[in-house]
Amino acid sequence: MPAKPPLPDGYELPESVNGWQHDPESSKNAHVWTGPEGTASVGVFESVGDEVYAKVVDPRAGAGEELFRLAYDPGDATGAAYTDAIRGAVREGVERAREWMRSTAPSEWSHPDVCEAVFDAPAGYTLERYFHGNRESIVYYRRTDAVIDQAVGRQLPRCSRELGIGILIVDAKLTQCDGDQEVLATIVQRHHCRWPRLPT
Structure with missing residues (x-):
């Protein structure tokens, strides 16, 4: 089972943004939205090293580009406080990815090196x-x-x-x-x- 990045309690992921559809069944360790033709998907990931990043990918060839990378500083937080810091960063990552999807429909993106x-x-x-x-x-x-x-x-x-x-x-x-x-x-x-x- 994929491990999805944690989200704040009560925060709901957008089901649809400008033609991008949320894919909760994605096997990636990310929150993923996919275009209707299956030629583009956006994923928001949480990585070791206190970073959240997003990528847009052509799943047919695995070719993609990074949209952004956010570093967050949990300070000396541990336990629940540390988890809350991660959740807040993931929420910010999702919101930034949402803004990118709002401005870029699936049909408007293609990887330049995919033939x-x-x-x-x-x-x-x-x-x-x-x-x-x-x-x-x-x-x-x-x-x-x-x-x-x-x-x-x-x-x-x-x-x-x-x-x-x-x-x-x-x-x-x-x-x-x-x-x-x-x-x-x-x-x-x-x-x-x-x-x-x-x-x-």
Whole structure:
């Protein structure tokens, strides 16, 4: 079960803000609001080190940006007084996130490094995973006729060429790990997305 940041007694989280819907079932250790298309979510977190922060994220790729970070000083407070200090900081974080959501509808935010071309899988493939990291982005495509055992699927090999993107093409026997030049060229041609060319 996720551990949600504590809130002051009687404080109610907003159910809806400018198209963002509160998601109490989110598995994140945060108070989360999600856009209707599932391409953006806002989370308010409480971290060790006496800080509350908020992030807006594209859940499809895990790419996000920090909205703010608030440091609070509980002083020498302990026990219930310390918990009250945390609750007050979380409430302030939620209010600041609410103001950001009021001024920014879900459709008005997108991560600049998330490439929409990834989600339009080439013919014969489905998108297995898209991960956007700080140093590289990884894309897994699976052949539509592939049968992947879940235990094996968790140990799929990764094609990493240190070019910022890895494309993994997996056949039914899990024997291919190939940066497919033809598939890459098709994506570039159809969507004009700036992807690096893999070496032949």
